[in-house]
Amino acid sequence: MALGLMVDVTGGTRVGLAKFQTGDIATTESFLDTGLNGLPSLQQVTMLLHLRLRRWTSHIPLINYAVEGCSEELFVELVPKKNNMHVLCCGGLVSKALRFTLRMFTWQHIAVSLNLETRILQVIYDNLTYYVELTPPNIDAPPEQRVEVRAGGRLVLGQKLYSMEGDFIILNILDGEIADYRIYDVALQIAEMSQLLSCRDLPDLNPPLIDLQNNKLTVRGPTTIRTVEMNELCSDYVSDFYLFFSHKMNFKRAYSWCRKLKGQLIIPEDAKTNAFFFDKFVSYKDQCRDLWTHLFWIGAAGNLTTLQWLKLTDGTPITWYQFLREYGRATVEFHCIAAVYHDPYKWASCPCEIQTCILCNFTTYPVLRLRGLCRDSLLDRVFSFRDNEDFEMIFDGLGHVVMQNVNGSWTMRSRLYLNMRGTMLAQWSGEYPLGVHVWQIEGDRCLQKQMELLLTPCKDDEYTCSDLSCIAKSRRCDLSIDCEDQSDEMNCKVAMVPPGYSPGLLPPSLTSRPLPILFSLNITSIREFNLVSFTISMDIFLEMKWKDIRLKFSNLQEDFRSNRIKEMEEVWTPEIKAEDGTKSSVEFEPHSQAVYVIRVSGPLPDDDTTIREETVYSGTENMMVFKSENTLTFKCHFKLHMYPFDRQRCYIEYRIQDVSKDFVIFEKEGAGMLVLGERQLLEYTLISETITNYTIQGVSYVKVEFVFRNQYGYYISNTFLPSIMLVIICWLALYFDLTDFQDRIMVSLTSLLVLATFFTQTSNSIPKTTYLKLIDVWFVALISEDFIIIVSLVYIEVLRLKLPASSTLKVAPMDASSTKRRSLWVPAHTEAFKMNSLLLKIFFVATSILFLSFVSLFVISTSSL
Numbered sequence: 003m004a005l006g007l008m009v010d011v012t013g014g015t016r017v018g019l020a021k022f023q024t025g026d027i028a029t030t031e032s033f034l035d036t037g038l039n040g041l042p043s044l045q046q047v048t049m050l051l052h053l054r055l056r057r058w059t060s061h062i063p064l065i066n067y068a069v070e071g072c073s074e075e076l077f078v079e080l081v082p083k084k085n086n087m088h089v090l091c092c093g094g095l096v097s098k099a100l101r102f103t104l105r106m107f108t109w110q111h112i113a114v115s116l117n118l119e120t121r122i123l124q125v126i127y128d129n130l131t132y133y134v135e136l137t138p139p140n141i142d143a144p145p146e147q148r149v150e151v152r153a154g155g156r157l158v159l160g161q162k163l164y165s166m167e168g169d170f171i172i173l174n175i176l177d178g179e180i181a182d183y184r185i186y187d188v189a190l191q192i193a194e195m196s197q198l199l200s201c202r203d204l205p206d207l208n209p210p211l212i213d214l215q216n217n218k219l220t221v222r223g224p225t226t227i228r229t230v231e232m233n234e235l236c237s238d239y240v241s242d243f244y245l246f247f248s249h250k251m252n253f254k255r256a257y258s259w260c261r262k263l264k265g266q267l268i269i270p271e272d273a274k275t276n277a278f279f280f281d282k283f284v285s286y287k288d289q290c291r292d293l294w295t296h297l298f299w300i301g302a303a304g305n306l307t308t309l310q311w312l313k314l315t316d317g318t319p320i321t322w323y324q325f326l327r328e329y330g331r332a333t334v335e336f337h338c339i340a341a342v343y344h345d346p347y348k349w350a351s352c353p354c355e356i357q358t359c360i361l362c363n364f365t366t367y368p369v370l371r372l373r374g375l376c377r378d379s380l381l382d383r384v385f386s387f388r389d390n391e392d393f394e395m396i397f398d399g400l401g402h403v404v405m406q407n408v409n410g411s412w413t414m415r416s417r418l419y420l421n422m423r424g425t426m427l428a429q430w431s432g433e434y435p436l437g438v439h440v441w442q443i444e445g446d447r448c449l450q451k452q453m454e455l456l457l458t459p460c461k462d463d464e465y466t467c468s469d470l471s472c473i474a475k476s477r478r479c480d481l482s483i484d485c486e487d488q489s490d491e492m493n494c495k496v497a498m499v500p501p502g503y504s505p506g507l508l509p510p511s512l513t514s515r516p517l518p519i520l521f522s523l524n525i526t527s528i529r530e531f532n533l534v535s536f537t538i539s540m541d542i543f544l545e546m547k548w549k550d551i552r553l554k555f556s557n558l559q560e561d562f563r564s565n566r567i568k569e570m571e572e573v574w575t576p577e578i579k580a581e582d583g584t585k586s587s588v589e590f591e592p593h594s595q596a597v598y599v600i601r602v603s604g605p606l607p608d609d610d611t612t613i614r615e616e617t618v619y620s621g622t623e624n625m626m627v628f629k630s631e632n633t634l635t636f637k638c639h640f641k642l643h644m645y646p647f648d649r650q651r652c653y654i655e656y657r658i659q660d661v662s663k664d665f666v667i668f669e670k671e672g673a674g675m676l677v678l679g680e681r682q683l684l685e686y687t688l689i690s691e692t693i694t695n696y697t698i699q700g701v702s703y704v705k706v707e708f709v710f711r712n713q714y715g716y717y718i719s720n721t722f723l724p725s726i727m728l729v730i731i732c733w734l735a736l737y738f739d740l741t742d743f744q745d746r747i748m749v750s751l752t753s754l755l756v757l758a759t760f761f762t763q764t765s766n767s768i769p770k771t772t773y774l775k776l777i778d779v780w781f782v783a784l785i786s787e788d789f790i791i792i793v794s795l796v797y798i799e800v801l802r803l804k805l806p807a808s809s810t811l812k813v814a815p816m817d818a819s820s821t822k823r824r825s826l827w828v829p830a831h832t833e834a835f836k837m838n839s840l841l842l843k844i845f846f847v848a849t850s851i852l853f854l855s856f857v858s859l860f861v862i863s864t865s866s867l
Contacts, residue, residue, distance in 0.1 A: 016229040017182040018214025022160040023056075023175065024224040028402055028417040030170035031223030033160035040157030040218075041067055041076070041211065045118045045150045046189035049078060050198055052235045053110045055178035057400055057417075058082045062176050063162040064112065065185070069155035073163050076151050078114055079174075080104065089114060089123060092149055096136060102127045106400060107367040107386060109181070109235050111199040117189035118149045126195050133192070157212070159183070160225065172418060181235050184210040201236035243364050243389040244268060246282075246298070248289045249432045250357035253338045256299045257314065260362035262436075262470040263459055266315055267301030268361040271322050273347070279361060280347050287343040290359035298361040300339035300349055304332025311339065326350045370397065370436075371462070374455040374613040376448035380419060383610055385457070397435070397457075405435060405457075414441070421445040427452075436470055438613055456613040465490060465615045475617045479557040481564055496599055497567045498554040498618065505574045508665050509550040512622065516664055519576060520547040520671035521656070521704050523693065527679035529633065531686050531710065533769040536637050538652060538708075541679070544630040546576050547600070547671065553621035556614075558601040562627065565599040573597065575628050576666075577659045582636035588654055591633040600625045645768065645775040646717040647859050650686070653707040667702045668695045675706060686710040714860070717777065721764055722856055725784050726849070728753045728760070732788045733845045735795065736838055743799045750795055754788040761785065776859070780852075787848055794841045801834035 022032045041047075049065050060083065067076035077090040080102065087100045096116070104110075115124040121136040156166055162174040184198075186208070194204060212218050214227060221227060251259060260267050270276035283298060290297050301314045309332050311320045323330070326342070329350035336351040340358050370385045382399025390396055397405035402418040412435045414424035422445035426435050433439075438456045460472035467473065467485035477484045479494035511517045524543040531538055553573065558565050567573060575597055580588035603623035608615075638652035658666050674693035681688040690709040695702065732753035738746040761781040768777065 015232045017232050017235070019179055019181040019228050019230040020159070020183065020214055020219075020221075021179045021226045021228075022224075023177040023417075024226055026417070027420065028172055028175065028177065029223060030161060030168075030172055030175065032175070032225045033158050033170075033222050034214075034219040034225065034227075035159075035222055036157040036212065036218055037220065038156055039154055041151060041153060041155060041185075042187070043150055043153040044187055046116070046187060047076065047151060048113065048115045048186040048188060048190045048195065049184070050113045050186075050195060051183045052181040052199075053112055053178065054108060054181070055104070055106050055176075056398065057177040057402065058104065058106070059173050059175055059177065059401070061162060061174040063158075063160070063174065064176075064180075065157070065159065066161070066163045067151070067155050067157045068163040068166055069152045070166060072152075073165055075155055076157075079162065087125070087127065089116070089125070091116060091151060092118070095149060096123070098123060098134060098136075100125055100127070100130075100132050100134075102130060106369075107388065111236075113190070113195035113199055115189045115191070115195060118151075120189075122189070124189075124192055124195070126192065126199060131192060159219065180214075181230055182232065183212075183214050185212040186210050199236075201232045244279075245362045245364065245387075245395055246286070247360040247362070248286050250290060250292065250359060252357050253299055253303075253354040256358075256360045257301075258469075258471070259360055260301075262472075263362060263364075264366060264368040265362040265364040267299055268363045269301040269313060269315075269320065270324075273322075273324070276324055276341075277347050280341060280343075283359070283361065284343050284346075286359060291343075292356045292358055294350075294352070294356075295342045295344040296340040296350070296352060296356060296358040297343045298341050298359045300341060301363075302339050303354075304337035304351070306332065306334060306337060324349050368459055369461075370457055370459050371610065372399075372455055372457050373610045373615070374453055375446075375611060376450065376453075377611050378447040380416070380422065380446055381414065381424070381443070414443075416445075419445060437466075437468075454613055456615075458615070460615070462608060475557075475615065476559075478615075478617065479564075480559050493614075494557065495569075496555055496558070496565050497569070497573050498556055498616075499572050500552060500554075503552055503572075505572060507574065508661065509548065509552060509574055512551060516667040516702075517548060518667055518669045519658070521545075521668050521674065521693075521695070522671040523675045523706060525675070525677045525679060525691075528683055528688065531683050533640055533642070533685075536640055537635055538638055539633060539635045541631070541633050544578075544628075544632065545671075546578075546628045547625045548576070549621060549623075549625055550574060551620075551622045553626075554606070555599045555619045555621065555624055556616035558599055558617070558619050558624065560601060562598045562600045565601065567597040567599065567626075570595075570597050573626070575626075578656050579659045580634075580636075581655050583639055583653050584637045586637055589635040591635070593631040593633065595628070595630040595632075598627050598629065600627055640769070642769055642771055642775050643773065644859070645777055646712045646714045646721075647776060647862075648712050649689075650710045651707060652710070653705055656704040656706070657701050662700045663697045663702045664700070667697070668704045670695055670704065674704075682713070683710075685713055687713055718860070721760075721777065722780065725757060725760060725781065726853060726856070728757045729784050729787055729849055729852070732791045733842075733849055735791070736842045736845065740798065740802055740834055740838060743795070743802075746795050747792065747799075750788065750792045754785065754792060757781070757785055757788055780856070783852055787845065787852070791841075791845060794837075794845075798834050798838050798841070801837060 020034060023029065024032070051064065055062070062080040062082065064078045064080065065076060069075045072093045074090045075093065079088050081088065082104050085101055085103065087102050089098045089100070090096060110128055111126070113126040123134040123136055125132040156163065159180065160176045161168070161170045164171070197204060245265070247259070257267055268279065270279060287295070287297060302311045302320050303314060305312050311323065311332060312318065313320055324347055326345060326348050329336070332351060335353055338352055338354040339349050340352050342348055342350050367386050367388045372381070372383050372385060375381055375383060382401040382403040384400045385397040385405060387395055387397050394406065402416050403414050404417065405412065405414045410431070411428065412426040416422040424444070425442045427440045427442060435457050436459070438454055440452060441455050442452050444451065456466065458466040459470065460466045463475055464472040465475050465478045468487045468489040469485070471485060473484045473490055478490050481491070484490050509517055522545045526541045526543060529539040529541060550573065582588055601619065601624055603619065605617045605619050609618060636654055638650060640650050642648055670693050675691055677688065677691060687710065688708060689711045692707045693704060695704050697703070732750045735746045735749040764777065764781070
């Protein structure tokens with residue numbers, strides 16, 4: 003049970019207030035009427051009013067003056083769905099539509115001034131001001147014709163006239179209150195209207211033609227007229243009202259309950275208010291008592307450090323209290339306050355864990371939303387609760403639905419459609435309709451008669467936790483718990499798969515072009531470059547992006563890593579095929595793979611046909627991204643003819659399995675490929691990488707090509723230089739004495755043996771091929787040169803030994819100026835000497851050619867980087 007009361011503001015100037023549609027059903031009989039001759043002939047007119055709507059309709063008339071032959075001689079209405087104010091006059095000669103912002107349950111201030119002589123229309127709607135010069139086609143009457151509001155007609159407030167007899171329509175009514183309504187026979191200026199709408203008077207202004215207190219308007223049907231304090235119309239003050247909940251809660255839950263309803267626990271601040279609450283609710287003592295005679299909670303708690311009682315609203319000490327003498331101190335055990343009924347008007351400190359009733363105070367009219375209705379439903383989707391004469395908690399829909407407790411069951415009824423009804427299927431006695439509940443609906447357009455509906459006090463940009471607390475929608479499914487019950491991180495499904503969706507079918511394209519898939523590759527490391535097995539192994543991050551217009555996504559975060567689609571098998575993902583340069587399939591060793599959604603655009607408009615308050619994004623604008631971490635092993639045709647100055651080109655071709663270019667086409671994203679890991683391997687260096695997309699035989703491909711260069715520095719220092727040194731040593735043996743054949747041949751043979759051993763060891767450590775590699779040619783050339791030098795040494799020795807020993811002459815030159823003689827042995831075998839000299843030159847040239855060839859290959863290899 004919930005009760006309420008209204009505290010009025012008193013004092014000051016009072017003005018008239020008319021309240022329309024005061025009955026239980028909407029009717030065309032609620033209005034104010036002047037009858038015939040409602041207005042005289044006017045060329046200037048001003049209308050002023052303060053409007054507070056309780057419900058809205060398709061058209062809300064503010065003034066409707068009709069004459070014979072024209073039902074809109076002077077007509078002003080609001081059209082909430084279009085946010086337009088229509089001003090019409092003089093049989094259609096004046097017709098203007100102006101923008102406005104409608105607010106419910108609070109006073110809005112409206113003034114319309116029309117001067118048909120100067121053809122000026124001026125309008126004030128709260129803070130909006132319009133100044134309009136009425137030019138053709140607004141006023142296109144001939145100059146000799148007098149444009150005016152004709153006399154003798156009928157003026158009605160609260161209904162829209164379709165003829166002099168009425169012909170009212172139930173959808174075009176005013177359901178709310180009008181205060182200080184005035185019609186003047188002069189066109190007031192903006193400053194004058196602003197002053198009057200600010201509740202300040204104009205002393206020199208003549209009395210209005212019509213207002214709510216000059217008895218020119220007759221009350222018809224369920225309509226009431228009373229007076230109200232003028233200051234209440236022009237201030238933001240909202241009279242407090244209170245709701246009493248007779249089901250029991252502990253202090254923490256009671257405080258939370260009031261807060262969720264946008265209110266606060268009551269805290270009386272004077273004896274009169276305290277006595278009023280006690281007298282009003284003491285009849286519920288049997289329902290509210292727990293361990294003691296507690297009646298309802300008081301909105302203050304004890305500070306155990308200062309031992310003061312502090313208000314929950316602002317944390318300031320309470321200034322008025324009415325404690326029992328022995329129960330007035332805050333202690334560790336007793337630091338909450340409740341009113342008691344065994345001693346009237348008294349409070350008592352008590353444990354916060356006890357349970358008693360709740361009295362909430364409200365200073366605003368909370369707005370609640372009803373979610374889960376079908377799109378064609380006639381039921382209201384926005385509700386509020388406020389003061390009422392019966393002091394019962396009633397949810398009023400902004401259109402026509404009233405939700406209230408009838409005989410212990412919560413029901414919905416329509417003020418417009420009498421056969422429309424809804425009944426909540428409660429799970430336990432005393433349950434309120436807030437939250438998710440099953441409703442039995444009758445007389446509505448929805449085919450489903452039993453449906454789950456959510457009634458929530460949260461705003462459009464908020465998410466409702468299971469305990470009715472509200473959090474920002476952006477905090478829903480953000481991998482961080484924000485609801486106390488953790489419901490904000492439950493049922494977090496990124497992809498909203500529609501019925502009939504097939505993950506085996508390609509996403510359709512919005513244009514006539516094939517579906518583009520953005521392709522990119524990141525290489526994190528090259529694990530192995532194996533020349534023996536002709537394979538390369540590397541770790542890669544593969545990324546593909548595309549759009550699937552069939553899908554919608556919910557609760558996307560700015561960081562895409564929070565938008566992982568956990569059920570990958572439910573959505574289409576590209577199934578790729580990879581081949582290497584040998585046309586063999588690439589071996590994949592997957593480490594991880596996932597599909598994410600990248601938030602690119604803003605959310606779609608909220609869909610209140612679902613009870614899930616998800617922020618929904620379109621698949622047309624937001625991209626899906628497939629990320630895969632793999633180890634690839636693929637083969638490459640290594641061409642080792644120039645080894646170790648070789649370069650190897652290897653590539654991989656990607657394509658979508660069994661899909662032609664008419665449906666899907668690859669496009670590289672940005673650079674397409676990045677190498678994030680180390681480029682320098684054990685023997686080779688990755689010097690370049692390229693990625694290209696192309697089409698062959700109706701299939702779209704992405705080709706990833708790598709160029710590796712041999713790190714030949716090792717071979718230069720450990721192979722080429724030592725081997726050529728050995729040849730040079732062998733060649734230097736030709737400089738030895740011709741007669742010292744033993745040393746000459748031993749040096750040459752040693753050089754040949756070392757070179758052959760060196761060649762054997764090197765051959766064992768490099769790839770074996772059926773063709774000669776550059777390093778093989780090098781060793782063969784050097785060994786051949788050594789061999790030829792040895793043969794040459796033998797040949798020279800044979801030439802030398804063919805001549806006898808006496809053929810060697812001793813020559814002693816004479817020097818007349820010297821007393822000493824020098825002797826020189828000159829070989830007589832000049833043929834061997836000449837041959838040795840010739841071979842020295844020949845092998846020098848051969849060795850130089852070998853060395854220059856080595857230098858040239860080195861230069862060519864380095865210059866082509």
